[in-house]
Amino acid sequence: MIEVLFYVFAAVALGGALGVVWAKSPVGSLLYMVATLASLACIFVLLEAHFLAAIQVIVYAGAIMVLFLFVIMLLNLGHDYQRDLKGGAFSLLSFVIIGLMAGVLVRQFGENAITEPTAGGRAIDAALAQHGAVGAIAQPLYTTYVVPFEITGVLLLVAIVGALVLAKKGGR
């Protein structure tokens, strides 16, 4: 059952990713992206990352994608239906190189198939049972990784100030 669900969501995610690359208008691209993000969130749930699935939907699909849509509307790019794909030899070459890259990766992963249950999976299930979905990730976040967590806060502050300065009209 879980396997079937995984394949369904994987198909939606891949289709959405293809749509992001091929859609003509930026708004269409964005909507495909939302489909990809939602199905990736479902895959996160299947992989027992419940908190991150919620964050994915709220922060990514909710906040970041709305920010993109807002910029598209602000710049009035919604009816920009011209094909902007780079054509010719470069496109073909990049397609071939990237296809080879994907082939190598898939072969590498496919050869060493991983059998469940794994050690990490058991540890995560134990943490989930003990602390709950949020507590399981909060426990290492506020103990082992507390310094990176604080630095992330500073990074967000810098990003806010930077975005304000860059987007300010006139400037300097």
Added chain:
Amino acid sequence: MITEALVLSAMIFVLGTFGVLVRRNAIIMFLCIELQLNAVNLAFIAFSRLMGIDGQVFVFFVMTVAAAEAAVGLAIIISVFRHYETVNVDNFKLLRW
């Protein structure tokens, strides 16, 4: 399911790379970069089934960095659009070799 998730992650990452290389619309290039970040998140979560919960903590950080990157990147796109009246990267030739 871990192997399949890693393969899916590789495919999405490759599609994102392809999009960045062939699309000329700056906003869609940004979307493709987000696609790559999401593929990496999926790989992290798949590997966290092998290595323990640390992978999920890293996904948390990646998401924060992605949000910061989107905010700053879109601000840059807005200020570039004010100057050139377009978001097609072929027109930004000032720093081009």
